[in-house]
Amino acid sequence: MFIVVQGQGRRKFNAMKILTCVKQVINLEGDIKLDPENQWIVIDQATDFNYNRFDEYAVEEAVLIKENFKNTTIDIISVGPERASAAIKRTQGMGADHGIHILTKAEGYISPFRIAGWIASIAKERHYDLILTGVMSEDEMQGQVGPTIAAFLGWPCATAVIAEKISPDRKSVYVEREIEGGFKDTLEMKLPAVLTIQTGINEPRYPTLTHMLRAKREKIEIIDAEQLEQPHPRQIMVEITPPRKMRSGLVLNGDRKEKAIQLLKILNERAIISLP
Amino acid sequence: MGPIIFAIAEHFEGKIRPITYELVACAQELQQHHSAKLMVIIIGDDIETMALEIAQTTGTDVLALHIPGLNSYNGEVYSSVLEQLIAQTPFTYMFIAHTTQGMDFAPVLAVKTDSACITGIEGIIFGNNRLSFTRTVFNGKAVAKMSSSTDTTVLTIQPGMFTVQDFNPDESGGIEIRSLASNTRLTHSMGLVRSRTDNQTITEADVIISAGRGLGKKENLDLIYQLADLFSKSAVGASRPLCDMGWLGYQQQVGITGLTVSPNLYFACGISGAIQHLTGIRGAGFIVAVNTDPNAAIFNMSDVCIVEDLTSFLPVFIEEFKNALS
Ligand SMILES: Cc1cc2nc3c(=O)[nH]c(=O)nc-3n(C[C@H](O)[C@H](O)[C@H](O)COP(=O)(O)OP(=O)(O)OC[C@H]3O[C@@H](n4cnc5c(N)ncnc54)[C@H](O)[C@@H]3O)c2cc1C
Ligand SMILES: Nc1ncnc2c1ncn2[C@@H]1O[C@H](COP(=O)(O)O)[C@@H](O)[C@H]1O
Numbered sequence: 001m002f003i004v005v006q007g008q009g010r011r012k013f014n015a016m017k018i019l020t021c022v023k024q025v026i027n028l029e030g031d032i033k034l035d036p037e038n039q040w041i042v043i044d045q046a047t048d049f050n051y052n053r054f055d056e057y058a059v060e061e062a063v064l065i066k067e068n069f070k071n072t073t074i075d076i077i078s079v080g081p082e083r084a085s086a087a088i089k090r091t092q093g094m095g096a097d098h099g100i101h102i103l104t105k106a107e108g109y110i111s112p113f114r115i116a117g118w119i120a121s122i123a124k125e126r127h128y129d130l131i132l133t134g135v136m137s138e139d140e141m142q143g144q145v146g147p148t149i150a151a152f153l154g155w156p157c158a159t160a161v162i163a164e165k166i167s168p169d170r171k172s173v174y175v176e177r178e179i180e181g182g183f184k185d186t187l188e189m190k191l192p193a194v195l196t197i198q199t200g201i202n203e204p205r206y207p208t209l210t211h212m213l214r215a216k217r218e219k220i221e222i223i224d225a226e227q228l229e230q231p232h233p234r235q236i237m238v239e240i241t242p243p244r245k246m247r248s249g250l251v252l253n254g255d256r257k258e259k260a261i262q263l264l265k266i267l268n269e270r271a272i273i274s275l276p
Numbered sequence: 277m278g279p280i281i282f283a284i285a286e287h288f289e290g291k292i293r294p295i296t297y298e299l300v301a302c303a304q305e306l307q308q309h310h311s312a313k314l315m316v317i318i319i320g321d322d323i324e325t326m327a328l329e330i331a332q333t334t335g336t337d338v339l340a341l342h343i344p345g346l347n348s349y350n351g352e353v354y355s356s357v358l359e360q361l362i363a364q365t366p367f368t369y370m371f372i373a374h375t376t377q378g379m380d381f382a383p384v385l386a387v388k389t390d391s392a393c394i395t396g397i398e399g400i401i402f403g404n405n406r407l408s409f410t411r412t413v414f415n416g417k418a419v420a421k422m423s424s425s426t427d428t429t430v431l432t433i434q435p436g437m438f439t440v441q442d443f444n445p446d447e448s449g450g451i452e453i454r455s456l457a458s459n460t461r462l463t464h465s466m467g468l469v470r471s472r473t474d475n476q477t478i479t480e481a482d483v484i485i486s487a488g489r490g491l492g493k494k495e496n497l498d499l500i501y502q503l504a505d506l507f508s509k510s511a512v513g514a515s516r517p518l519c520d521m522g523w524l525g526y527q528q529q530v531g532i533t534g535l536t537v538s539p540n541l542y543f544a545c546g547i548s549g550a551i552q553h554l555t556g557i558r559g560a561g562f563i564v565a566v567n568t569d570p571n572a573a574i575f576n577m578s579d580v581c582i583v584e585d586l587t588s589f590l591p592v593f594i595e596e597f598k599n600a601l602s
Contacts, residue, residue, distance in 0.1 A: 028415045031570055139414050142395045144383045149279045151387035156352060156462035159380040178533060179376045182472035188464045238421040239409050243576050251581045252366040256589050259582055260596040262391035266580060270562060272541045
């Protein structure tokens, strides 16, 4: 009896190959300082980093698919300076298999065309069935890298995905996209495809100790960004400035009690409340 | 023919979405620095009446791409018909809504047309002989000024940033209708499904007390409810993460993918002020924010800023409020 091996030949039956994109970003609850040339923010010893919270949902979704389709492998890819490997390690703690780090030299803005171009060039050679990204990065907030990868590869793409189900033959995926006004859009796409995962689709798990220990032994594959083709960036960041104030923004002073009393007075004057 | 600017209309269930007019307003602002003809494109099956409405309201020419059977947005159709069109009619700038629809196809179209793609723009700046576009970065803690290094640029426009004056055109714009076939190879639309019924309590409330991730623990919701109880006609709202975690329902979510609210008082507790949240509260009469981070973006949108830990400030405020009432 023959077992028909589908897809790219060397894969085991029922296996999926997933690539998930993750980014390491600075912790945005802390203070951020702009550099004197207004080109980027100051990153120094004190800077605290997180892995992009939006990407946790993409990684969790990949792990859920892996639990459903045995023999699935999850590759994680991140573009960034040396520190970005911490984000990859964390995803391995959640159950991702292999880490790929496209190493860039400096901190600073990189056009999404570059990032997506690099990721697409790696993905092209490795025959993935599915690429997952977060819905956006917390620092750049562009929502571009996912659909741009898809366009470079000529794959279909669905953004803001809040549910997905891969067909048993692994040839297509049913997705629900969140849209405005309390509706969702439902569609089916051929695989391979790119999905950008919206928050709330799942509950991202915490890394486990066993996975973290295994991750420690695993080597992350490092690819020097300079060795790759350099896609035209297409856009330039001219400068970065502090935000504008949209409202008067009266800052209350004093202790808590004093602030509370001031606020009550203001609300009363504005007739938002009426105190006796 | 000279340079052309395209604006892609957004419509939903037979109605033009207000963002379409914001795109026109924004494109007209750009025209002050870039001399080009503006044309609105509308894509879909039953679009003639909407095309007419846009042409009459704005005085802009409208190109209606009639696609039989296309009853709602399909990313593959949008990017392929626009790619075909652009092959015949090159553009300099293309304006698309920064919505879940526009964000879905804008980057794809940029790749297909070798354009730059700048998303979520909130302003246009002309200086040093070049156009640049501002957008929020770092969760509202900074603004980036972006410009394009290619001849063509795809822009997505943050809703609510470009105010629509009365267009008052001298005459209606012209309408051209072209029929095109939609052949999707890779995606198959299966229709729209209602996922939430809008919550009257929150949209009609005079006072909204909203909680964000800064709440820390679910038990602290009690403080939010206690506070809400002290106001009349009040409701409890939330930022998205609280709904994602299931602490509150999605029908309480305020923001771009939640509800747009305009209460007399919006009281934001432990909310950072992401642009997606702020979009939902621009119409609020008065905004008070409590946040431990003095640089949180919410304070740029607030009338009163209280830099405090909500778990220690709210009990004091509730107490003082009760005292004042009695
Ligand atoms: C396509 C898309 C659509 C979206 N739609 C929406 C939407 O409709 N609505 C929405 O809200 N979001 C939406 N988001 C998410 C949005 O980008 C933000 O992630 C979200 O608004 C952040 O919520 P938050 O402010 O509660 O959390 P955070 O950004 O984590 O902020 C928490 C804040 O609490 C403060 N804090 C911490 N502890 C305390 C304390 N003890 N006391 C006081 N303050 C404290 C912190 O300083 C911080 O500022 C959307 C995102 C995308 C990509
Ligand atoms: N430097 C990066 N390395 C890996 N993935 C990235 C990088 N930047 C963005 N992404 C992915 O693309 C998504 C959207 O990012 P953005 O287009 O910057 O908003 C993120 O949620 C990540 O999944």
